[in-house]
Amino acid sequence: MKILLKNARILSMEDSDIVFGDILIENNRIKKISEKPLKEKVNIIRDCHGNLLMPGFKNAHAHSAMTFLRSKSDGLKLHDWLFDVVFPREKELKEEDVYHFAKVAYLEYIRNGITACFDQYYFPHMSAKAAEEMGMRVVLLGTYNGSYEKVLSTYHYFNDKKDSLITYCLGVHAEYTTGDIELEMMKKAVKELKAPFYAHISETKDEVDNCYKARGCSPVKFFADAGLFDYGGGGYHCIYFNEEDIKIFKDKKLNAVSCPGSNTKLSSGIPPITDYLEAGINVALGTDGPASNNCLDMFKEMALTFSLQNLRTKNPNCLASFDILKMATCNAARAMGLNECDVLKENKLADIIEIDLSSPNMQPLNDIITNIVYSGNPSNISMTMINGKILFDKGEFFLDESIDDIFNNCQKATDELEKRYLSHLHDQTV
Amino acid sequence: MKILLKNARILSMEDSDIVFGDILIENNRIKKISEKPLKEKVNIIRDCHGNLLMPGFKNAHAHSAMTFLRSKSDGLKLHDWLFDVVFPREKELKEEDVYHFAKVAYLEYIRNGITACFDQYYFPHMSAKAAEEMGMRVVLLGTYNGSYEKVLSTYHYFNDKKDSLITYCLGVHAEYTTGDIELEMMKKAVKELKAPFYAHISETKDEVDNCYKARGCSPVKFFADAGLFDYGGGGYHCIYFNEEDIKIFKDKKLNAVSCPGSNTKLSSGIPPITDYLEAGINVALGTDGPASNNCLDMFKEMALTFSLQNLRTKNPNCLASFDILKMATCNAARAMGLNECDVLKENKLADIIEIDLSSPNMQPLNDIITNIVYSGNPSNISMTMINGKILFDKGEFFLDESIDDIFNNCQKATDELEKRYLSHLHDQTV
Numbered sequence: 133m134k135i136l137l138k139n140a141r142i143l144s145m146e147d148s149d150i151v152f153g154d155i156l157i158e159n160n161r162i163k164k165i166s167e168k169p170l171k172e173k174v175n176i177i178r179d180c181h182g183n184l185l186m187p188g189f190k191n192a193h194a195h196s197a198m199t200f201l202r203s204k205s206d207g208l209k210l211h212d213w214l215f216d217v218v219f220p221r222e223k224e225l226k227e228e229d230v231y232h233f234a235k236v237a238y239l240e241y242i243r244n245g246i247t248a249c250f251d252q253y254y255f256p257h258m259s260a261k262a263a264e265e266m267g268m269r270v271v272l273l274g275t276y277n278g279s280y281e282k283v284l285s286t287y288h289y290f291n292d293k294k295d296s297l298i299t300y301c302l303g304v305h306a307e308y309t310t311g312d313i314e315l316e317m318m319k320k321a322v323k324e325l326k327a328p329f330y331a332h333i334s335e336t337k338d339e340v341d342n343c344y345k346a347r348g349c350s351p352v353k354f355f356a357d358a359g360l361f362d363y364g365g366g367g368y369h370c371i372y373f374n375e376e377d378i379k380i381f382k383d384k385k386l387n388a389v390s391c392p393g394s395n396t397k398l399s400s401g402i403p404p405i406t407d408y409l410e411a412g413i414n415v416a417l418g419t420d421g422p423a424s425n426n427c428l429d430m431f432k433e434m435a436l437t438f439s440l441q442n443l444r445t446k447n448p449n450c451l452a453s454f455d456i457l458k459m460a461t462c463n464a465a466r467a468m469g470l471n472e473c474d475v476l477k478e479n480k481l482a483d484i485i486e487i488d489l490s491s492p493n494m495q496p497l498n499d500i501i502t503n504i505v506y507s508g509n510p511s512n513i514s515m516t517m518i519n520g521k522i523l524f525d526k527g528e529f530f531l532d533e534s535i536d537d538i539f540n541n542c543q544k545a546t547d548e549l550e551k552r553y554l555s556h557l558h559d560q561t562v
Numbered sequence: 563m564k565i566l567l568k569n570a571r572i573l574s575m576e577d578s579d580i581v582f583g584d585i586l587i588e589n590n591r592i593k594k595i596s597e598k599p600l601k602e603k604v605n606i607i608r609d610c611h612g613n614l615l616m617p618g619f620k621n622a623h624a625h626s627a628m629t630f631l632r633s634k635s636d637g638l639k640l641h642d643w644l645f646d647v648v649f650p651r652e653k654e655l656k657e658e659d660v661y662h663f664a665k666v667a668y669l670e671y672i673r674n675g676i677t678a679c680f681d682q683y684y685f686p687h688m689s690a691k692a693a694e695e696m697g698m699r700v701v702l703l704g705t706y707n708g709s710y711e712k713v714l715s716t717y718h719y720f721n722d723k724k725d726s727l728i729t730y731c732l733g734v735h736a737e738y739t740t741g742d743i744e745l746e747m748m749k750k751a752v753k754e755l756k757a758p759f760y761a762h763i764s765e766t767k768d769e770v771d772n773c774y775k776a777r778g779c780s781p782v783k784f785f786a787d788a789g790l791f792d793y794g795g796g797g798y799h800c801i802y803f804n805e806e807d808i809k810i811f812k813d814k815k816l817n818a819v820s821c822p823g824s825n826t827k828l829s830s831g832i833p834p835i836t837d838y839l840e841a842g843i844n845v846a847l848g849t850d851g852p853a854s855n856n857c858l859d860m861f862k863e864m865a866l867t868f869s870l871q872n873l874r875t876k877n878p879n880c881l882a883s884f885d886i887l888k889m890a891t892c893n894a895a896r897a898m899g900l901n902e903c904d905v906l907k908e909n910k911l912a913d914i915i916e917i918d919l920s921s922p923n924m925q926p927l928n929d930i931i932t933n934i935v936y937s938g939n940p941s942n943i944s945m946t947m948i949n950g951k952i953l954f955d956k957g958e959f960f961l962d963e964s965i966d967d968i969f970n971n972c973q974k975a976t977d978e979l980e981k982r983y984l985s986h987l988h989d990q991t992v
Contacts, residue, residue, distance in 0.1 A: 203932035207879030240922035396869035399878040427923045427937035432865060439826035439866060448829040449637030492670035493857045495629065495969050496976045502633035507857035511941035527957055543926045
């Protein structure tokens, strides 16, 4: 299958240059990028009418299937929200639920130009099934699931396939929810697989304070001393880092994934992003789950990033637009181990989005990159291609199933889970 | 002309209830809202398929025609940006430029479900001309333009017409840019017309500090003591209020218009919105101009409002979703004197938008209002009606002119203005 994307502005993200030209896709890869019109015989020609092609956004931290908790019991701090709202309902989760809930999130990604996500949730094989059916690229973060052998076999099951949409990384939820058995198992797996390791780290001040009380050090140092970062990886949130934490992240080339949408919703705090960049740490952006954000929209994360850093540093020039766009695209790809779909280049995977520059918020064209970062929103996404397939084009989805079915299945599973939760709550209180 | 909007969820914004039913529009007003299907003979029937109808967003503070400066010289603090980038270029503005620049902004409003804006800029009659041609509702904030008689005649010219899309209020830019002649003239006009008065107030700490140095009081007290608030009105930005300022706003029933998009971009600060609400002050939201935001998107302003207040108060429950939605709709209408298009109700003006609930970010339907405030973005706007006319429907504009012409005229005028600016800069430096 060959697709020719013609007459486009092209932002490769290798640098901030924008060129005019054509992109030829063969199967799932970029075959050619040319500033001269290409005349190949292809299956599909799509005229981009001068709109901008760029690498798809990458969501470097999510719990996608948490769509069922969107707009549910908002207004709590992280700890209360997790222990009073989320965990008791998650006890009621069935495997099939995750499949239906993840599909709504993947639809939102495709709609919003997000071509890959780093997804940590229960029943990861059900998220994988949903993603494969829809054509979504997902990096699963596998957590403890019973035994060391199971972790190893799952790791190999997902990572040994060639050209799969799904890859699998090692990790835990967080220091404060990880027991000794899980920890020892992870240490062994990281060593055996020489694999990077990821976790929620320093999301709240309480988390860090409690870690000092319990372990005598910060969560970053705790994981590092345990050898879990010996093959790289990173942390989600990374708000309350001290100088030693920054040095560890720098020395071990770890990735700091910032989720400002979640951090503001839950009043968690503002990370010192500009300090991380100054130290040379790779900073990526993520949405976190739809229950704690509540949308899956990298434009929002970019806008919050400059908004919060401008306020924190009292310097409206503390971050360049292009550096923010990198956090949402190639930096995020790097954090997720997706080195084949970070930039637009020949032989890279064809994960490409189109920004509609003929939207009023993109006019006039004084500076296209700043327009995207400061003015953009999902209505500007006019095409989403993942792995060489156009899944969304000018407002329409091109999937094998109807979006109404996806919504109905999600709503039904959401309502039934809530019923189970309420009935068990009733049992406990009677 | 009669239009029937059928099978809709309806959020009137009088309260947070959502009912299912039909809305009948006759000419520019809402004729009937019914929970039973309406069977009137009408010119147009539009099936809403269960999507949500609500009052259009109102942008309570803007300098719409500043589209020409979008993404231009970002990264400066308010003072430097105004005096080094904005003012020297604005010297080159021609009347016709404002007409072309405003049209791009009004197109963005219509696209984003914003049915009215409070617009302060040079050559307000050119903004009015653009708005009338496009069907946009605009409240002009007239500033000093030569003489007391001119202010009075302009005020009557715009406000004495019946059923006009354009109204006109009195105001100045800010305390620190208002000379004695303008001030005396405004005092006289406010008294004569018994009219509310508006200005940028307490946008930066420096502004407040300098006002104390120059006048021995805060900007709020300065304007209040001058009698300018004797017939109401309000302030734009309102970040650095002291207790006395809050009391003045409360006692005089003034409107505080918050513009968090601009305030974060320019590192200006976070206003104590929750304190204003507690004092009973009407709080509205605005985007400010496209040069200092850079988009005209009330979803972004709502998201920044809860984000910043959650961080400021360290309380993720400090603002209810419905209260935030009010700031972007009925509270803003009140601040702008638009008492006829604040809520959906029989005999009110038909300024109505549709939120597409069949978007992935609106699913599942756990809480529609929270979904809009926490997850919404302009891609969810599926219809915009102003004054009984459908101007945008399912991705398409219904205007008397082509949007390409609007963009081309704006780009041409932008490029020519920049050339004039550079050539004068060259003259001065030679």
